Amino acid sequence: MLPDRVLEILNEMKAERIRGATWLARKGAEAFLALAEELDEALLEDAIRELRSRIIEVNPSMASLYNLARFMPITNNRELVKMRALEFLRRMDEAKRELASIGAQLIDDGDVIITHSFSSSVLEIFKVAKDRRKSFKVIITESSPDYEGLHLANELENLGIEFEVITDSQMGLFCRKATISMVGADMVTRDGFVVNKAGTYLLALACHESDVPFYVAAETYKFHPTVKSNEVVLHERDFSRSGFRVRNVLFDLTPWKFIRGIITELGIVIPPRDIQ
Amino acid sequence: MLPDRVLEILNEMKAERIRGATWLARKGAEAFLALAEELDEALLEDAIRELRSRIIEVNPSMASLYNLARFMPITNNRELVKMRALEFLRRMDEAKRELASIGAQLIDDGDVIITHSFSSSVLEIFKVAKDRRKSFKVIITESSPDYEGLHLANELENLGIEFEVITDSQMGLFCRKATISMVGADMVTRDGFVVNKAGTYLLALACHESDVPFYVAAETYKFHPTVKSNEVVLHERDFSRSGFRVRNVLFDLTPWKFIRGIITELGIVIPPRDIQ
Structure with missing residues (x-):
C-alpha cells in the first residue's frame, strides 16, 4: 500500500x-x-x-x-x-536548457515564427533567442477552448518579444506569413508521430503546403521506446458552449513526414529514411 | 444622388x-x-x-x-x-432549391458529413436529404470567434438531424471519422479558388490527406467571371480576447486541387484539367 x-x-x-x-x-x-x-x-x-x-x-x-x-x-x-x-x-x-540553446540557433533576424498553443520548451527557445539579441516575431494561435495561446502571449509581452494572436482557423492564412514553425510535444511515438495539442496536425499540413519548415521541440524523455501511433490513447475533456456539448479531444498526431526536425537536447533529429 | x-x-x-x-x-x-x-x-x-x-x-x-x-x-x-x-x-x-436537390444525391445512408461554420446552401442540402429519409450524421466546427457552427447545430437539432460539434482545431482528428465533406462558399474565383469562412482551407487539406471527398456548395451567381485569387480582398473584423487583440480575417482561399467538386444548380462542376 x-x-x-x-x-x-x-x-x-x-x-x-x-x-x-x-x-x-x-x-x-x-x-x-x-x-x-x-x-x-x-x-x-x-x-x-x-x-x-x-x-x-x-x-x-x-x-x-x-x-x-x-x-x-x-x-x-x-x-x-x-x-x-x-x-x-x-x-x-x-535537457530543456540545452534544447533551448539548440533551438534558438534556428531563429534568424527577421524570422516570423508560427506556433500553436503553449509549450514551455518553445517559450525557452524564444527566451534564449531574445537573450542572443535576435529580432523576430511570433504568431500564436489562441488555442480554443482553453486559450493557452493567450498564456504564451502574456509571457512574450513580459519578455518584450513581438507577437500576434490569431484564431485557430486562421493557421492556413497566417502560416504563409511565417518563415518557420515551432511547436512543443507531449510525446513522440516509436514510429515517429508527434502527439501534441489538437490542431498541431493542421498547422503541420498548412506549413507543408506553404513550404514553411515545421519543427517540434521535444526533450528525449518524451520519446516513447515502445508505444506506436495506433496505440496512443487521446484524452478528451468535457466541454460545452451555449448549451451544446463540444467535443474536446486534447491531442492529435502528426506524422513525421510533415516534420522538418525534432529539436532535442542532443541536437536536431531528422526523420529516418524508412519513415519518410 | x-x-x-x-x-x-x-x-x-x-x-x-x-x-x-x-x-x-x-x-x-x-x-x-x-x-x-x-x-x-x-x-x-x-x-x-x-x-x-x-x-x-x-x-x-x-x-x-x-x-x-x-x-x-x-x-x-x-x-x-x-x-x-x-x-x-x-x-x-x-438555384438554392436545385443545388440542394443535386447535393442531397451525394448523401448516402450512414454517411458522416463534416462541414465548417454555417452555410445556408449546405443546410438546404441537409434538409432535402432528410426529407428523402436519408440517415446521416453531421460533424460541425464551432467556428470561433463568432460560433456560426452553433447556429447550424441549432437548426439541425430542430430538424432532428444527428450532429456533433467540435472545436476548429479538431478538424484533422474528426475528418478521419467522416465519409464526405461539404462546405459553402462566398465566392469562386476565375482561377478556381473557393473563398469561404477562414478554416475551410484547413479542412480541405485535412480531407485531402485522409481521402475524404471535399465538396463545395455554390450557386453559379457566386462564380466571379473576372476576379482571380490574387485579387481577392479578404475582410478582417476587429476582435479581442482577454485584453489581447486577436487577428480575425474572415475568409480564406482553397485551391481547386483540394476540391472534389462544386455543387451548383446546374450540376456538379469538377476541376478542369489545366487547373488540376
Missing part, C-alpha cells in the same frame, strides 16, 4: 488534463521522492515496483512517465531512490 | 461582416427595388449606373454583387428594373 501523500500526488496527476508531459514527469518524480521519505526501507522495494506501474497507468501513452518509471531503481535503498528522482529532475532541467 | 432608403441599404451592406454572399445579393436586389420605387423615372438611368458601381464597391471581390449589378438593366423603365430585381431574387431561390 502506498502512503497517502503519494496517492494524493497520483490523483492530482490523473485529474490534470491540460498540463502536459513535463509537468506530469515532474509530479511523478515528486511521488518517488515522497515514497522514499515516508516509507520504511524494508517495504520500499515492493512499493517502488507498484509506483512504477501506477505512474505508467496515469497515462500509458505518456512517454515522460514511462521513461521516469524505467529510470527509477527497484531497491530498498532510500537514499539511492531519492538521488535518482532528483537526478531525473536535474536532467529534465538540463 | 441616390435616395436615402437606398443609401441606408448600402450602409447596412457595408457594415455587415458575418453574413455572406447570399445575404448581400438579396440586400443588393432590395436596393434596386427601392431605387425603382422611389426615384423619378427621368433620373433612373443615371442612378442605376451609379448603384451598379456602388453595389460592387461594397465588396469588389464578392461575385454575387458583381453578378447582380451586371444583371440589372440600365434603363429609365421603372417596371423593367423592378421585374429584373425580382427575377434575380427568384433565380437565387430556384
Whole structure:
C-alpha cells in the first residue's frame, strides 16, 4: 500500500488534463521522492515496483512517465531512490536548457515564427533567442477552448518579444506569413508521430503546403521506446458552449513526414529514411 | 444622388461582416427595388449606373454583387428594373432549391458529413436529404470567434438531424471519422479558388490527406467571371480576447486541387484539367 501523500500526488496527476508531459514527469518524480521519505526501507522495494506501474497507468501513452518509471531503481535503498528522482529532475532541467540553446540557433533576424498553443520548451527557445539579441516575431494561435495561446502571449509581452494572436482557423492564412514553425510535444511515438495539442496536425499540413519548415521541440524523455501511433490513447475533456456539448479531444498526431526536425537536447533529429 | 432608403441599404451592406454572399445579393436586389420605387423615372438611368458601381464597391471581390449589378438593366423603365430585381431574387431561390436537390444525391445512408461554420446552401442540402429519409450524421466546427457552427447545430437539432460539434482545431482528428465533406462558399474565383469562412482551407487539406471527398456548395451567381485569387480582398473584423487583440480575417482561399467538386444548380462542376 502506498502512503497517502503519494496517492494524493497520483490523483492530482490523473485529474490534470491540460498540463502536459513535463509537468506530469515532474509530479511523478515528486511521488518517488515522497515514497522514499515516508516509507520504511524494508517495504520500499515492493512499493517502488507498484509506483512504477501506477505512474505508467496515469497515462500509458505518456512517454515522460514511462521513461521516469524505467529510470527509477527497484531497491530498498532510500537514499539511492531519492538521488535518482532528483537526478531525473536535474536532467529534465538540463535537457530543456540545452534544447533551448539548440533551438534558438534556428531563429534568424527577421524570422516570423508560427506556433500553436503553449509549450514551455518553445517559450525557452524564444527566451534564449531574445537573450542572443535576435529580432523576430511570433504568431500564436489562441488555442480554443482553453486559450493557452493567450498564456504564451502574456509571457512574450513580459519578455518584450513581438507577437500576434490569431484564431485557430486562421493557421492556413497566417502560416504563409511565417518563415518557420515551432511547436512543443507531449510525446513522440516509436514510429515517429508527434502527439501534441489538437490542431498541431493542421498547422503541420498548412506549413507543408506553404513550404514553411515545421519543427517540434521535444526533450528525449518524451520519446516513447515502445508505444506506436495506433496505440496512443487521446484524452478528451468535457466541454460545452451555449448549451451544446463540444467535443474536446486534447491531442492529435502528426506524422513525421510533415516534420522538418525534432529539436532535442542532443541536437536536431531528422526523420529516418524508412519513415519518410 | 441616390435616395436615402437606398443609401441606408448600402450602409447596412457595408457594415455587415458575418453574413455572406447570399445575404448581400438579396440586400443588393432590395436596393434596386427601392431605387425603382422611389426615384423619378427621368433620373433612373443615371442612378442605376451609379448603384451598379456602388453595389460592387461594397465588396469588389464578392461575385454575387458583381453578378447582380451586371444583371440589372440600365434603363429609365421603372417596371423593367423592378421585374429584373425580382427575377434575380427568384433565380437565387430556384438555384438554392436545385443545388440542394443535386447535393442531397451525394448523401448516402450512414454517411458522416463534416462541414465548417454555417452555410445556408449546405443546410438546404441537409434538409432535402432528410426529407428523402436519408440517415446521416453531421460533424460541425464551432467556428470561433463568432460560433456560426452553433447556429447550424441549432437548426439541425430542430430538424432532428444527428450532429456533433467540435472545436476548429479538431478538424484533422474528426475528418478521419467522416465519409464526405461539404462546405459553402462566398465566392469562386476565375482561377478556381473557393473563398469561404477562414478554416475551410484547413479542412480541405485535412480531407485531402485522409481521402475524404471535399465538396463545395455554390450557386453559379457566386462564380466571379473576372476576379482571380490574387485579387481577392479578404475582410478582417476587429476582435479581442482577454485584453489581447486577436487577428480575425474572415475568409480564406482553397485551391481547386483540394476540391472534389462544386455543387451548383446546374450540376456538379469538377476541376478542369489545366487547373488540376
